[in-house]
Amino acid sequence: MTVHYNCAKCKDRLCIHKVPIFSSLDSEDLRKIMGLISHSEYKKGETIVFEQEEPDSVIIINEGSAKAYKNTADGREQILYVFSEGDFFGEQNLFTGQPSTYTVEALQPVKICKLSRKQFQELLYRFPDIAVKIIVELGNRMTRLENALQSIGVRNVDNRIGIILLEFAEKYGTKNEKGTIIHLPISREGMANYLGVARETVSRKLSQLENEGIIQSLNNKEILIPDMDRIEELAGV
Amino acid sequence: MTVHYNCAKCKDRLCIHKVPIFSSLDSEDLRKIMGLISHSEYKKGETIVFEQEEPDSVIIINEGSAKAYKNTADGREQILYVFSEGDFFGEQNLFTGQPSTYTVEALQPVKICKLSRKQFQELLYRFPDIAVKIIVELGNRMTRLENALQSIGVRNVDNRIGIILLEFAEKYGTKNEKGTIIHLPISREGMANYLGVARETVSRKLSQLENEGIIQSLNNKEILIPDMDRIEELAGV
DNA sequence: CGGACCATTGATAATTGTCAAAATTCGTGG
DNA sequence: CCACGAATTTTGACAATTATCAATGGTCCG
Numbered sequence: 001m002t003v004h005y006n007c008a009k010c011k012d013r014l015c016i017h018k019v020p021i022f023s024s025l026d027s028e029d030l031r032k033i034m035g036l037i038s039h040s041e042y043k044k045g046e047t048i049v050f051e052q053e054e055p056d057s058v059i060i061i062n063e064g065s066a067k068a069y070k071n072t073a074d075g076r077e078q079i080l081y082v083f084s085e086g087d088f089f090g091e092q093n094l095f096t097g098q099p100s101t102y103t104v105e106a107l108q109p110v111k112i113c114k115l116s117r118k119q120f121q122e123l124l125y126r127f128p129d130i131a132v133k134i135i136v137e138l139g140n141r142m143t144r145l146e147n148a149l150q151s152i153g154v155r156n157v158d159n160r161i162g163i164i165l166l167e168f169a170e171k172y173g174t175k176n177e178k179g180t181i182i183h184l185p186i187s188r189e190g191m192a193n194y195l196g197v198a199r200e201t202v203s204r205k206l207s208q209l210e211n212e213g214i215i216q217s218l219n220n221k222e223i224l225i226p227d228m229d230r231i232e233e234l235a236g237v
Numbered sequence: 238m239t240v241h242y243n244c245a246k247c248k249d250r251l252c253i254h255k256v257p258i259f260s261s262l263d264s265e266d267l268r269k270i271m272g273l274i275s276h277s278e279y280k281k282g283e284t285i286v287f288e289q290e291e292p293d294s295v296i297i298i299n300e301g302s303a304k305a306y307k308n309t310a311d312g313r314e315q316i317l318y319v320f321s322e323g324d325f326f327g328e329q330n331l332f333t334g335q336p337s338t339y340t341v342e343a344l345q346p347v348k349i350c351k352l353s354r355k356q357f358q359e360l361l362y363r364f365p366d367i368a369v370k371i372i373v374e375l376g377n378r379m380t381r382l383e384n385a386l387q388s389i390g391v392r393n394v395d396n397r398i399g400i401i402l403l404e405f406a407e408k409y410g411t412k413n414e415k416g417t418i419i420h421l422p423i424s425r426e427g428m429a430n431y432l433g434v435a436r437e438t439v440s441r442k443l444s445q446l447e448n449e450g451i452i453q454s455l456n457n458k459e460i461l462i463p464d465m466d467r468i469e470e471l472a473g474v
Numbered sequence: 475c476g477g478a479c480c481a482t483t484g485a486t487a488a489t490t491g492t493c494a495a496a497a498t499t500c501g502t503g504g
Numbered sequence: 505c506c507a508c509g510a511a512t513t514t515t516g517a518c519a520a521t522t523a524t525c526a527a528t529g530g531t532c533c534g
Contacts, residue, residue: 070387072473078390080383092376095369101380124369131368132332132361138375139329143338145382149389150307150315157490188513196390198491203514220499220512236309394522425481435523440482457480457531 019060019086021133029127036119042106049104054097055090057114064110065185068102069193079194080145082107082185084171091134094120107185160195161205162235165215169225179226181218188220209234256297256323258370266364273356279343286341291334292327294351301347302422305339306430316431317382319344319422321408328371331357344422389433391473397432398442399472402452406462416463418455425457446471 022030039062042048048066049055065084069077080102083089093100094117115123124131151163165182173180184191188206192199206223209215214234216224225231259267276299279285285303286292302321306314317339320326326341331354352360361368388400402419410417421428425443429436443460446452451471453461462468 070383072387072391076391078387080386091372092379095373096376101383128365128368131365131372135328135368135371135375136332138372138379139333142329142375142379142382145379145386146307146317146338149317149382149386150309193390199512200492200514201490204490207514436480437482437524438522441522444482 019088021088021130021137024129024133025127033115033123036115038114040112040114042110042112044106044108046110047103047105048110048112049090049100049102051101051103052099054099055093057090057116058088058094058120059090059104060088060113060115061085062111062113064106064108066104066106066110067186067190068104070102077193078196079186079190080148081141082171082194084185088137091120107190156236157195157197157201157205158234159236160197161202161209162231162233164191164195165223165225165231166228166235169228169231173225179224180228182223182225184221184223256325258325258367258374261366261370262364270352270360274350274352277349277351279347279349281343281345283347284340284342285347285349286327286337286339288338288340289336291336293331294327294353295325295331295357296327296341297325297350297352298322299348299350301343301345303341303343303347304423304427305341307339314430315433316423316427317385318378319408319431321422325374328357344427393473394432394434394438394442395471396473397434398439398446399468399470401428401432402460402462402468403465403472406465406468410462416461417465419460419462421458421460 022033025033042064048059051070061083063085065082067079068081068083068089069079072078081087081089083104089104090100092098147163151160168182168184169180172183172185174183175181186194188202189199192202195202206215206217210217213226214230216226218224259270262270279301285296288307298320300322302319304316305318305320305326306316309315318324318326320341327337329335384400388397391397391400405419405421406417409420409422411420412418423431425439426436429439432439443452443454447454451462451464451467453463455461
C-alpha cells in the first residue's frame with residue numbers, strides 16, 4: 001500500500017466529485033474538502049480493511065474495484081458487495097464505533113481517498129444535506145442487499161445466475177452492435193461465493209447458457225450477451 | 238384496520254419512547270411529537286404496507302410483530318425482516334420517493350404509530366441528532382441483512398437452522414430453570430421462507446434436532462432449548 | 475366435537491456438491 | 505512474440521442433500 005498526500009494527479013479527477021453524498025456541494029466547498037483527503041493505492045489482492053478491525057475513516061474508491069466479504073462457518077467466503085468507482089464504505093463504524101463487519105480486498109489495482117472520522121463528522125455538521133444523502137445512499141444499498149437476500153433465497157440457481165448477470169451488466173457492461181459485453185469484476189469462484197453455490201455449478205450453468213446461445217464467453221473475464229431480454233427471462237423478471 | 242387519533246391508551250405507553258431514533262429527545266419534546274402521531278391497529282394477516290405502494294409516512298410498531306417480505310420469481314415469499322416492538326420502517330421511501338420494496342404483514346394483532354412525511358422531515362430539521370440516530374439504526378439493520386446474506390449463503394442447512402434459532406432466542410426468548418424458551422413469531426412455513434428452504438425441510442431438521450435432544454418442541458410456537466451452547470455449535474459459531 | 479389449518483413423515487425425483495482429471499487461460503520470462 | 509508453467513476453469517462421475525408430491529397426524533378454535 002502506498003500513501004500520497006494531496007496527490008497532484010487527483011487535482012483534475014477529484015474523487016469526491018464521483019461520490020453521490022457530496023453532490024450537493026459546490027466547487028468551492030469541494031476544493032476545501034479536497035485538502036482534508038489523503039490518498040492510498042493498493043495492489044490486486046491486498047486487503048483494504050480487515051473484518052473486526054476498527055477503521056477510523058471513510059474510504060471512497062477512486063479507481064478500480066474491491067470485494068467486501070465475510071468468512072462463513074464452513075470456511076468459504078460470502079461476498080456481500082462489489083464496490084467500484086464512487087462507492088464508499090466504513091462510514092458505519094464511525095458512528096457506532098463498532099469494528100468492521102466485513103473484509104474489503106482489492107480485485108484490481110485500487111486507488112482510494114480517505115476522510116478521517118473527525119473530518120467526516122465536521123462535514124456533517126457543516127453540510128446537513130450530506131446526512132440526508134447518506135441516509136438515501138444507505139437506503140439504496142439496503143435495497144440491493146434485500147434483493148440479494150431475495151435472490152439467494154430463490155432455490156432455483158438458474159434464476160440467481162440471471163440476476164447476477166443483470167446486476168453486472170448494469171454495473172460493468174458496455175454495449176456494442178453485437179450486444180452487451182460484461183467485464184466481470186470477479187472470477188468464477190467469486191461469482192460462486194457471491195451466489196452461495198459451488199464453483200463448478202457456476203461453470204456448468206454458464207456452459208449450459210452458452211449452448212443455448214443465451215451468452216457467449218469471450219474469455220474468463222468477458223461475457224457477450226446478444227439479447228438481454230433472454231437474461232431477464234432467465235432471472236424471472 | 239382501525240384508526241385512533243390521540244389514542245388515550247398510548248398516553249402512558251408512549252410508543253416513541255421505544256424507538257431508538259428518538260432516544261436523544263427529552264420528555265418535553267417527546268410530548269410535542271406525540272401530538273403529531275396517529276395510531277392504527279391491524280389484525281393478524283392484514284397488510285400494513287404493500288410492495289410497490291408509496292407509503293407517505295414512517296411507521297413504528299408499538300405492539301405485536303410483523304413480517305416484511307418480497308415475492309420471488311418462483312412464487313414463494315422471501316422474508317427479509319421480522320419487525321417487533323420499537324422497530325420502524327417506511328423511512329427510506331420518504332427520502333427517495335420510491336415505492337416500498339417489500340410487503341409488511343401483521344403476524345399478530347399489531348398496533349402502530351404513524352408519522353407523516355412532512356412531520357418527519359420537520360423533525361429532522363429541528364433535531365439534527367435524529368438523522369445521525371437513523372444512520373446508526375440503518376447501519377445496524379444493514380449488518381443484520383449482511384449476516385442473513387452470509388448465513389443464507391451457507392450451503393449447510395443445519396448451520397442456517399442454528400443461526401435462525403440463535404437469532405430468535407435473542408429476540409423472542411425467555412429463560413427459566415430448564416433453559417431458554419423461544420416464542421416463535423412465525424410458522425414453520427415462515428421459517429422456511431426466511432431460510433430459503435422448503436417447509437418440509439424445516440420440519441425434518443427440527444425433528445432431527447429433537448431426536449438428538451438439542452431442542453424440545455413444546456408446541457408449534459414454542460421451542461425449549463436446554464443448552465444454548467449446542468445451538469451455537471450447530472450454527473458454527 | 476368437528477373442521478380448518480398447520481406440521482410431520484415417507485417415498486421418490488431432481489438438483490447440487492464433491493472429488494478427480496482434463497482443458498483452457500493467463501502471466502512471465504526467454 | 506512465443507513457450508512454458510501456474511492458476512483457473514471446465515467436465516465427468518458419483519454421492520449427498522433437498523425439493524416435491526402425497527398421505528397422515530396434530531392442534532387450535534369455534
